[in-house]
Amino acid sequence: MSTTINFEKLEEKVFTTMHKDGLLDVFIGIVLLQFVVGPLLTDIGFSDFEASSAFIPVWLITFIAYFLIKRFVTKPRIGNIKPGFKRKSKMIKVNIILTLILFTGFLTGLLYEQFADSIRMQFPLMISMLILAVASVTAYYLDITRFYYYGLLIALGPIIGEMLWNNGMVSHHGYPLVFGILSIVLISIGIIQFFRFIQAYPVVNIEE
Amino acid sequence: MPEKNENQIPFAEINKLIHEPARLMIVSYLFVVESADFTFLIQQTGLTWGNLSAHITKLESAGYVEVIKEFKNKKPNTMLRLTQNGRNAFDVYRNNMKQFFEEIPE
Numbered sequence: 001m002s003t004t005i006n007f008e009k010l011e012e013k014v015f016t017t018m019h020k021d022g023l024l025d026v027f028i029g030i031v032l033l034q035f036v037v038g039p040l041l042t043d044i045g046f047s048d049f050e051a052s053s054a055f056i057p058v059w060l061i062t063f064i065a066y067f068l069i070k071r072f073v074t075k076p077r078i079g080n081i082k083p084g085f086k087r088k089s090k091m092i093k094v095n096i097i098l099t100l101i102l103f104t105g106f107l108t109g110l111l112y113e114q115f116a117d118s119i120r121m122q123f124p125l126m127i128s129m130l131i132l133a134v135a136s137v138t139a140y141y142l143d144i145t146r147f148y149y150y151g152l153l154i155a156l157g158p159i160i161g162e163m164l165w166n167n168g169m170v171s172h173h174g175y176p177l178v179f180g181i182l183s184i185v186l187i188s189i190g191i192i193q194f195f196r197f198i199q200a201y202p203v204v205n206i207e208e
Numbered sequence: 209m210p211e212k213n214e215n216q217i218p219f220a221e222i223n224k225l226i227h228e229p230a231r232l233m234i235v236s237y238l239f240v241v242e243s244a245d246f247t248f249l250i251q252q253t254g255l256t257w258g259n260l261s262a263h264i265t266k267l268e269s270a271g272y273v274e275v276i277k278e279f280k281n282k283k284p285n286t287m288l289r290l291t292q293n294g295r296n297a298f299d300v301y302r303n304n305m306k307q308f309f310e311e312i313p314e
Contacts, residue, residue, distance in 0.1 A: 011240035014252070071281070079248025080285065081241045204247045206257060206286075 012143045015087055019144055020200075021074045022193025023066055028150065029186030030062045035157075035179035039172035077201035094141035098134060105130045124158035124173070131155040146189075153182055222308065223301045225270055230255055231263050235272070235290065235298050243276065243289040264288060272297055 034055040041051035083091070108126050135151020138144065161174025170177050226235055233253045238244060249260055267273040272294030276287040290298070 007236075007240060010236060014237065014240055014244075017252070076247070077251070079245045079251060080280065080287070081244040081248055082287070084241050087241075201251055204250050204257070206246050206250075 011084065011087065014081060015083065016143055017078060018081070019142070020193065021070075021078075021197045022190035023069055023074070024144075025146075025150075025186050025190030025193060027062060027066050027190075029183045029190060031059065032154070032179045032183040032186065033058075035175045036183060039175050042172075074197075076203050077197070079204075090141050094137060097137050097141075101130060101133050101137065124162040127158050128155040131157075150186065153185075157182055221304050223297055223304070225266065225272070226298060226301045228263075230259065231267060234260070234263055234267065235294065238273065238288060238290040239295065239298055243287040245285055245287050249288065267294070270294075270297075 034052070038051045038055065041054060042048060046054070105127075108130065132151045132155040135147050135154065139147035139151065157175075157178045158173070161170070161178040164170045164174040164177070165172075226232055230253065233255075234249060237249060237252055246257065246260060249255070250257060253260065255263070264273055264275065268275055271291060274289045274291050276289060278285055278287060
């Protein structure tokens with residue numbers, strides 16, 4: 001029995017090593033920046049649509065940068081693996097569950113459009129539940145423990161923001177403040193992890 | 209040749225090729241993935257390229273490891289995979305070791 005547990009841990013270690021570079025943390029932090037910059041752009045005359053669209057190129061550049069850094073910095077240091085059968089089936093499960101959750105999120109968005117007045121108070125809570133579900137499923141299936149904490153912190157964002165806004169302490173439902181802090185925290189953790197990764201895993205010269 | 213005693217611990221049944229610490233590490237890592245490259249194994253095991261290469265050659269000769277040469281982003285990349293024969297041998301090794309330790313009195 002103990003043999004099985006050890007091998008499961010070894011497999012987990014192998015898989016989580018691939019995410020030790022902190023790039024995912026930076027990526028999520030940059031995604032959260034939309035909730036900081038977007039509302040502020042509306043203050044200087046941009047429409048809601050324009051403020052949201054303005055982030056598409058930023059996301060695109062971040063996405064491309066993520067893959068380029070993975071390919072040219074991370075992989076030459078950590079190497080390549082093809083996961084085993086169990087991990088592959090875990091990945092399929094996580095993709096199916098995340099698709100279902102995001103579809104629920106899409107339906108929630110449609111509901112909000114139709115019943116905006118009656119569910120206004122519950123909406124931040126619904127968004128928080130969705131964020132928590134996505135983060136927890138990802139953390140559970142990918143064995144990345146810190147995603148539980150990220151999920152919890154990000155999920156608390158809309159609720160805390162709404163509370164602050166209801167008390168007249170902040171503008172824009174508190175999003176720029178709450179998500180601004182979260183974004184800085186996540187990007188900082190990611191950058192620190194990235195430099196630790198670079199130090200821990202020097203480039204290996206292979207004689208092919 | 210002395211007769212086999214039932215109370216004797218079966219040392220001879222332990223696969224010496226796998227039992228060597230560096231090779232045990234290599235086989236353990238390859239056991240939990242479909243395949244991995246040299247860089248990955250060097251980083252995880254702490255072995256040098258030459259050392260790892262020598263152990264892989266021995267495991268390959270025994271038919272436990274398959275060396276797959278491929279190109280990744282136009283650069284040669286060697287992937288290493290535990291063969292079915294290697295997986296079976298490792299399973300037997302694990303069971304033998306488990307039995308071996310269970311038979312040692314407290």
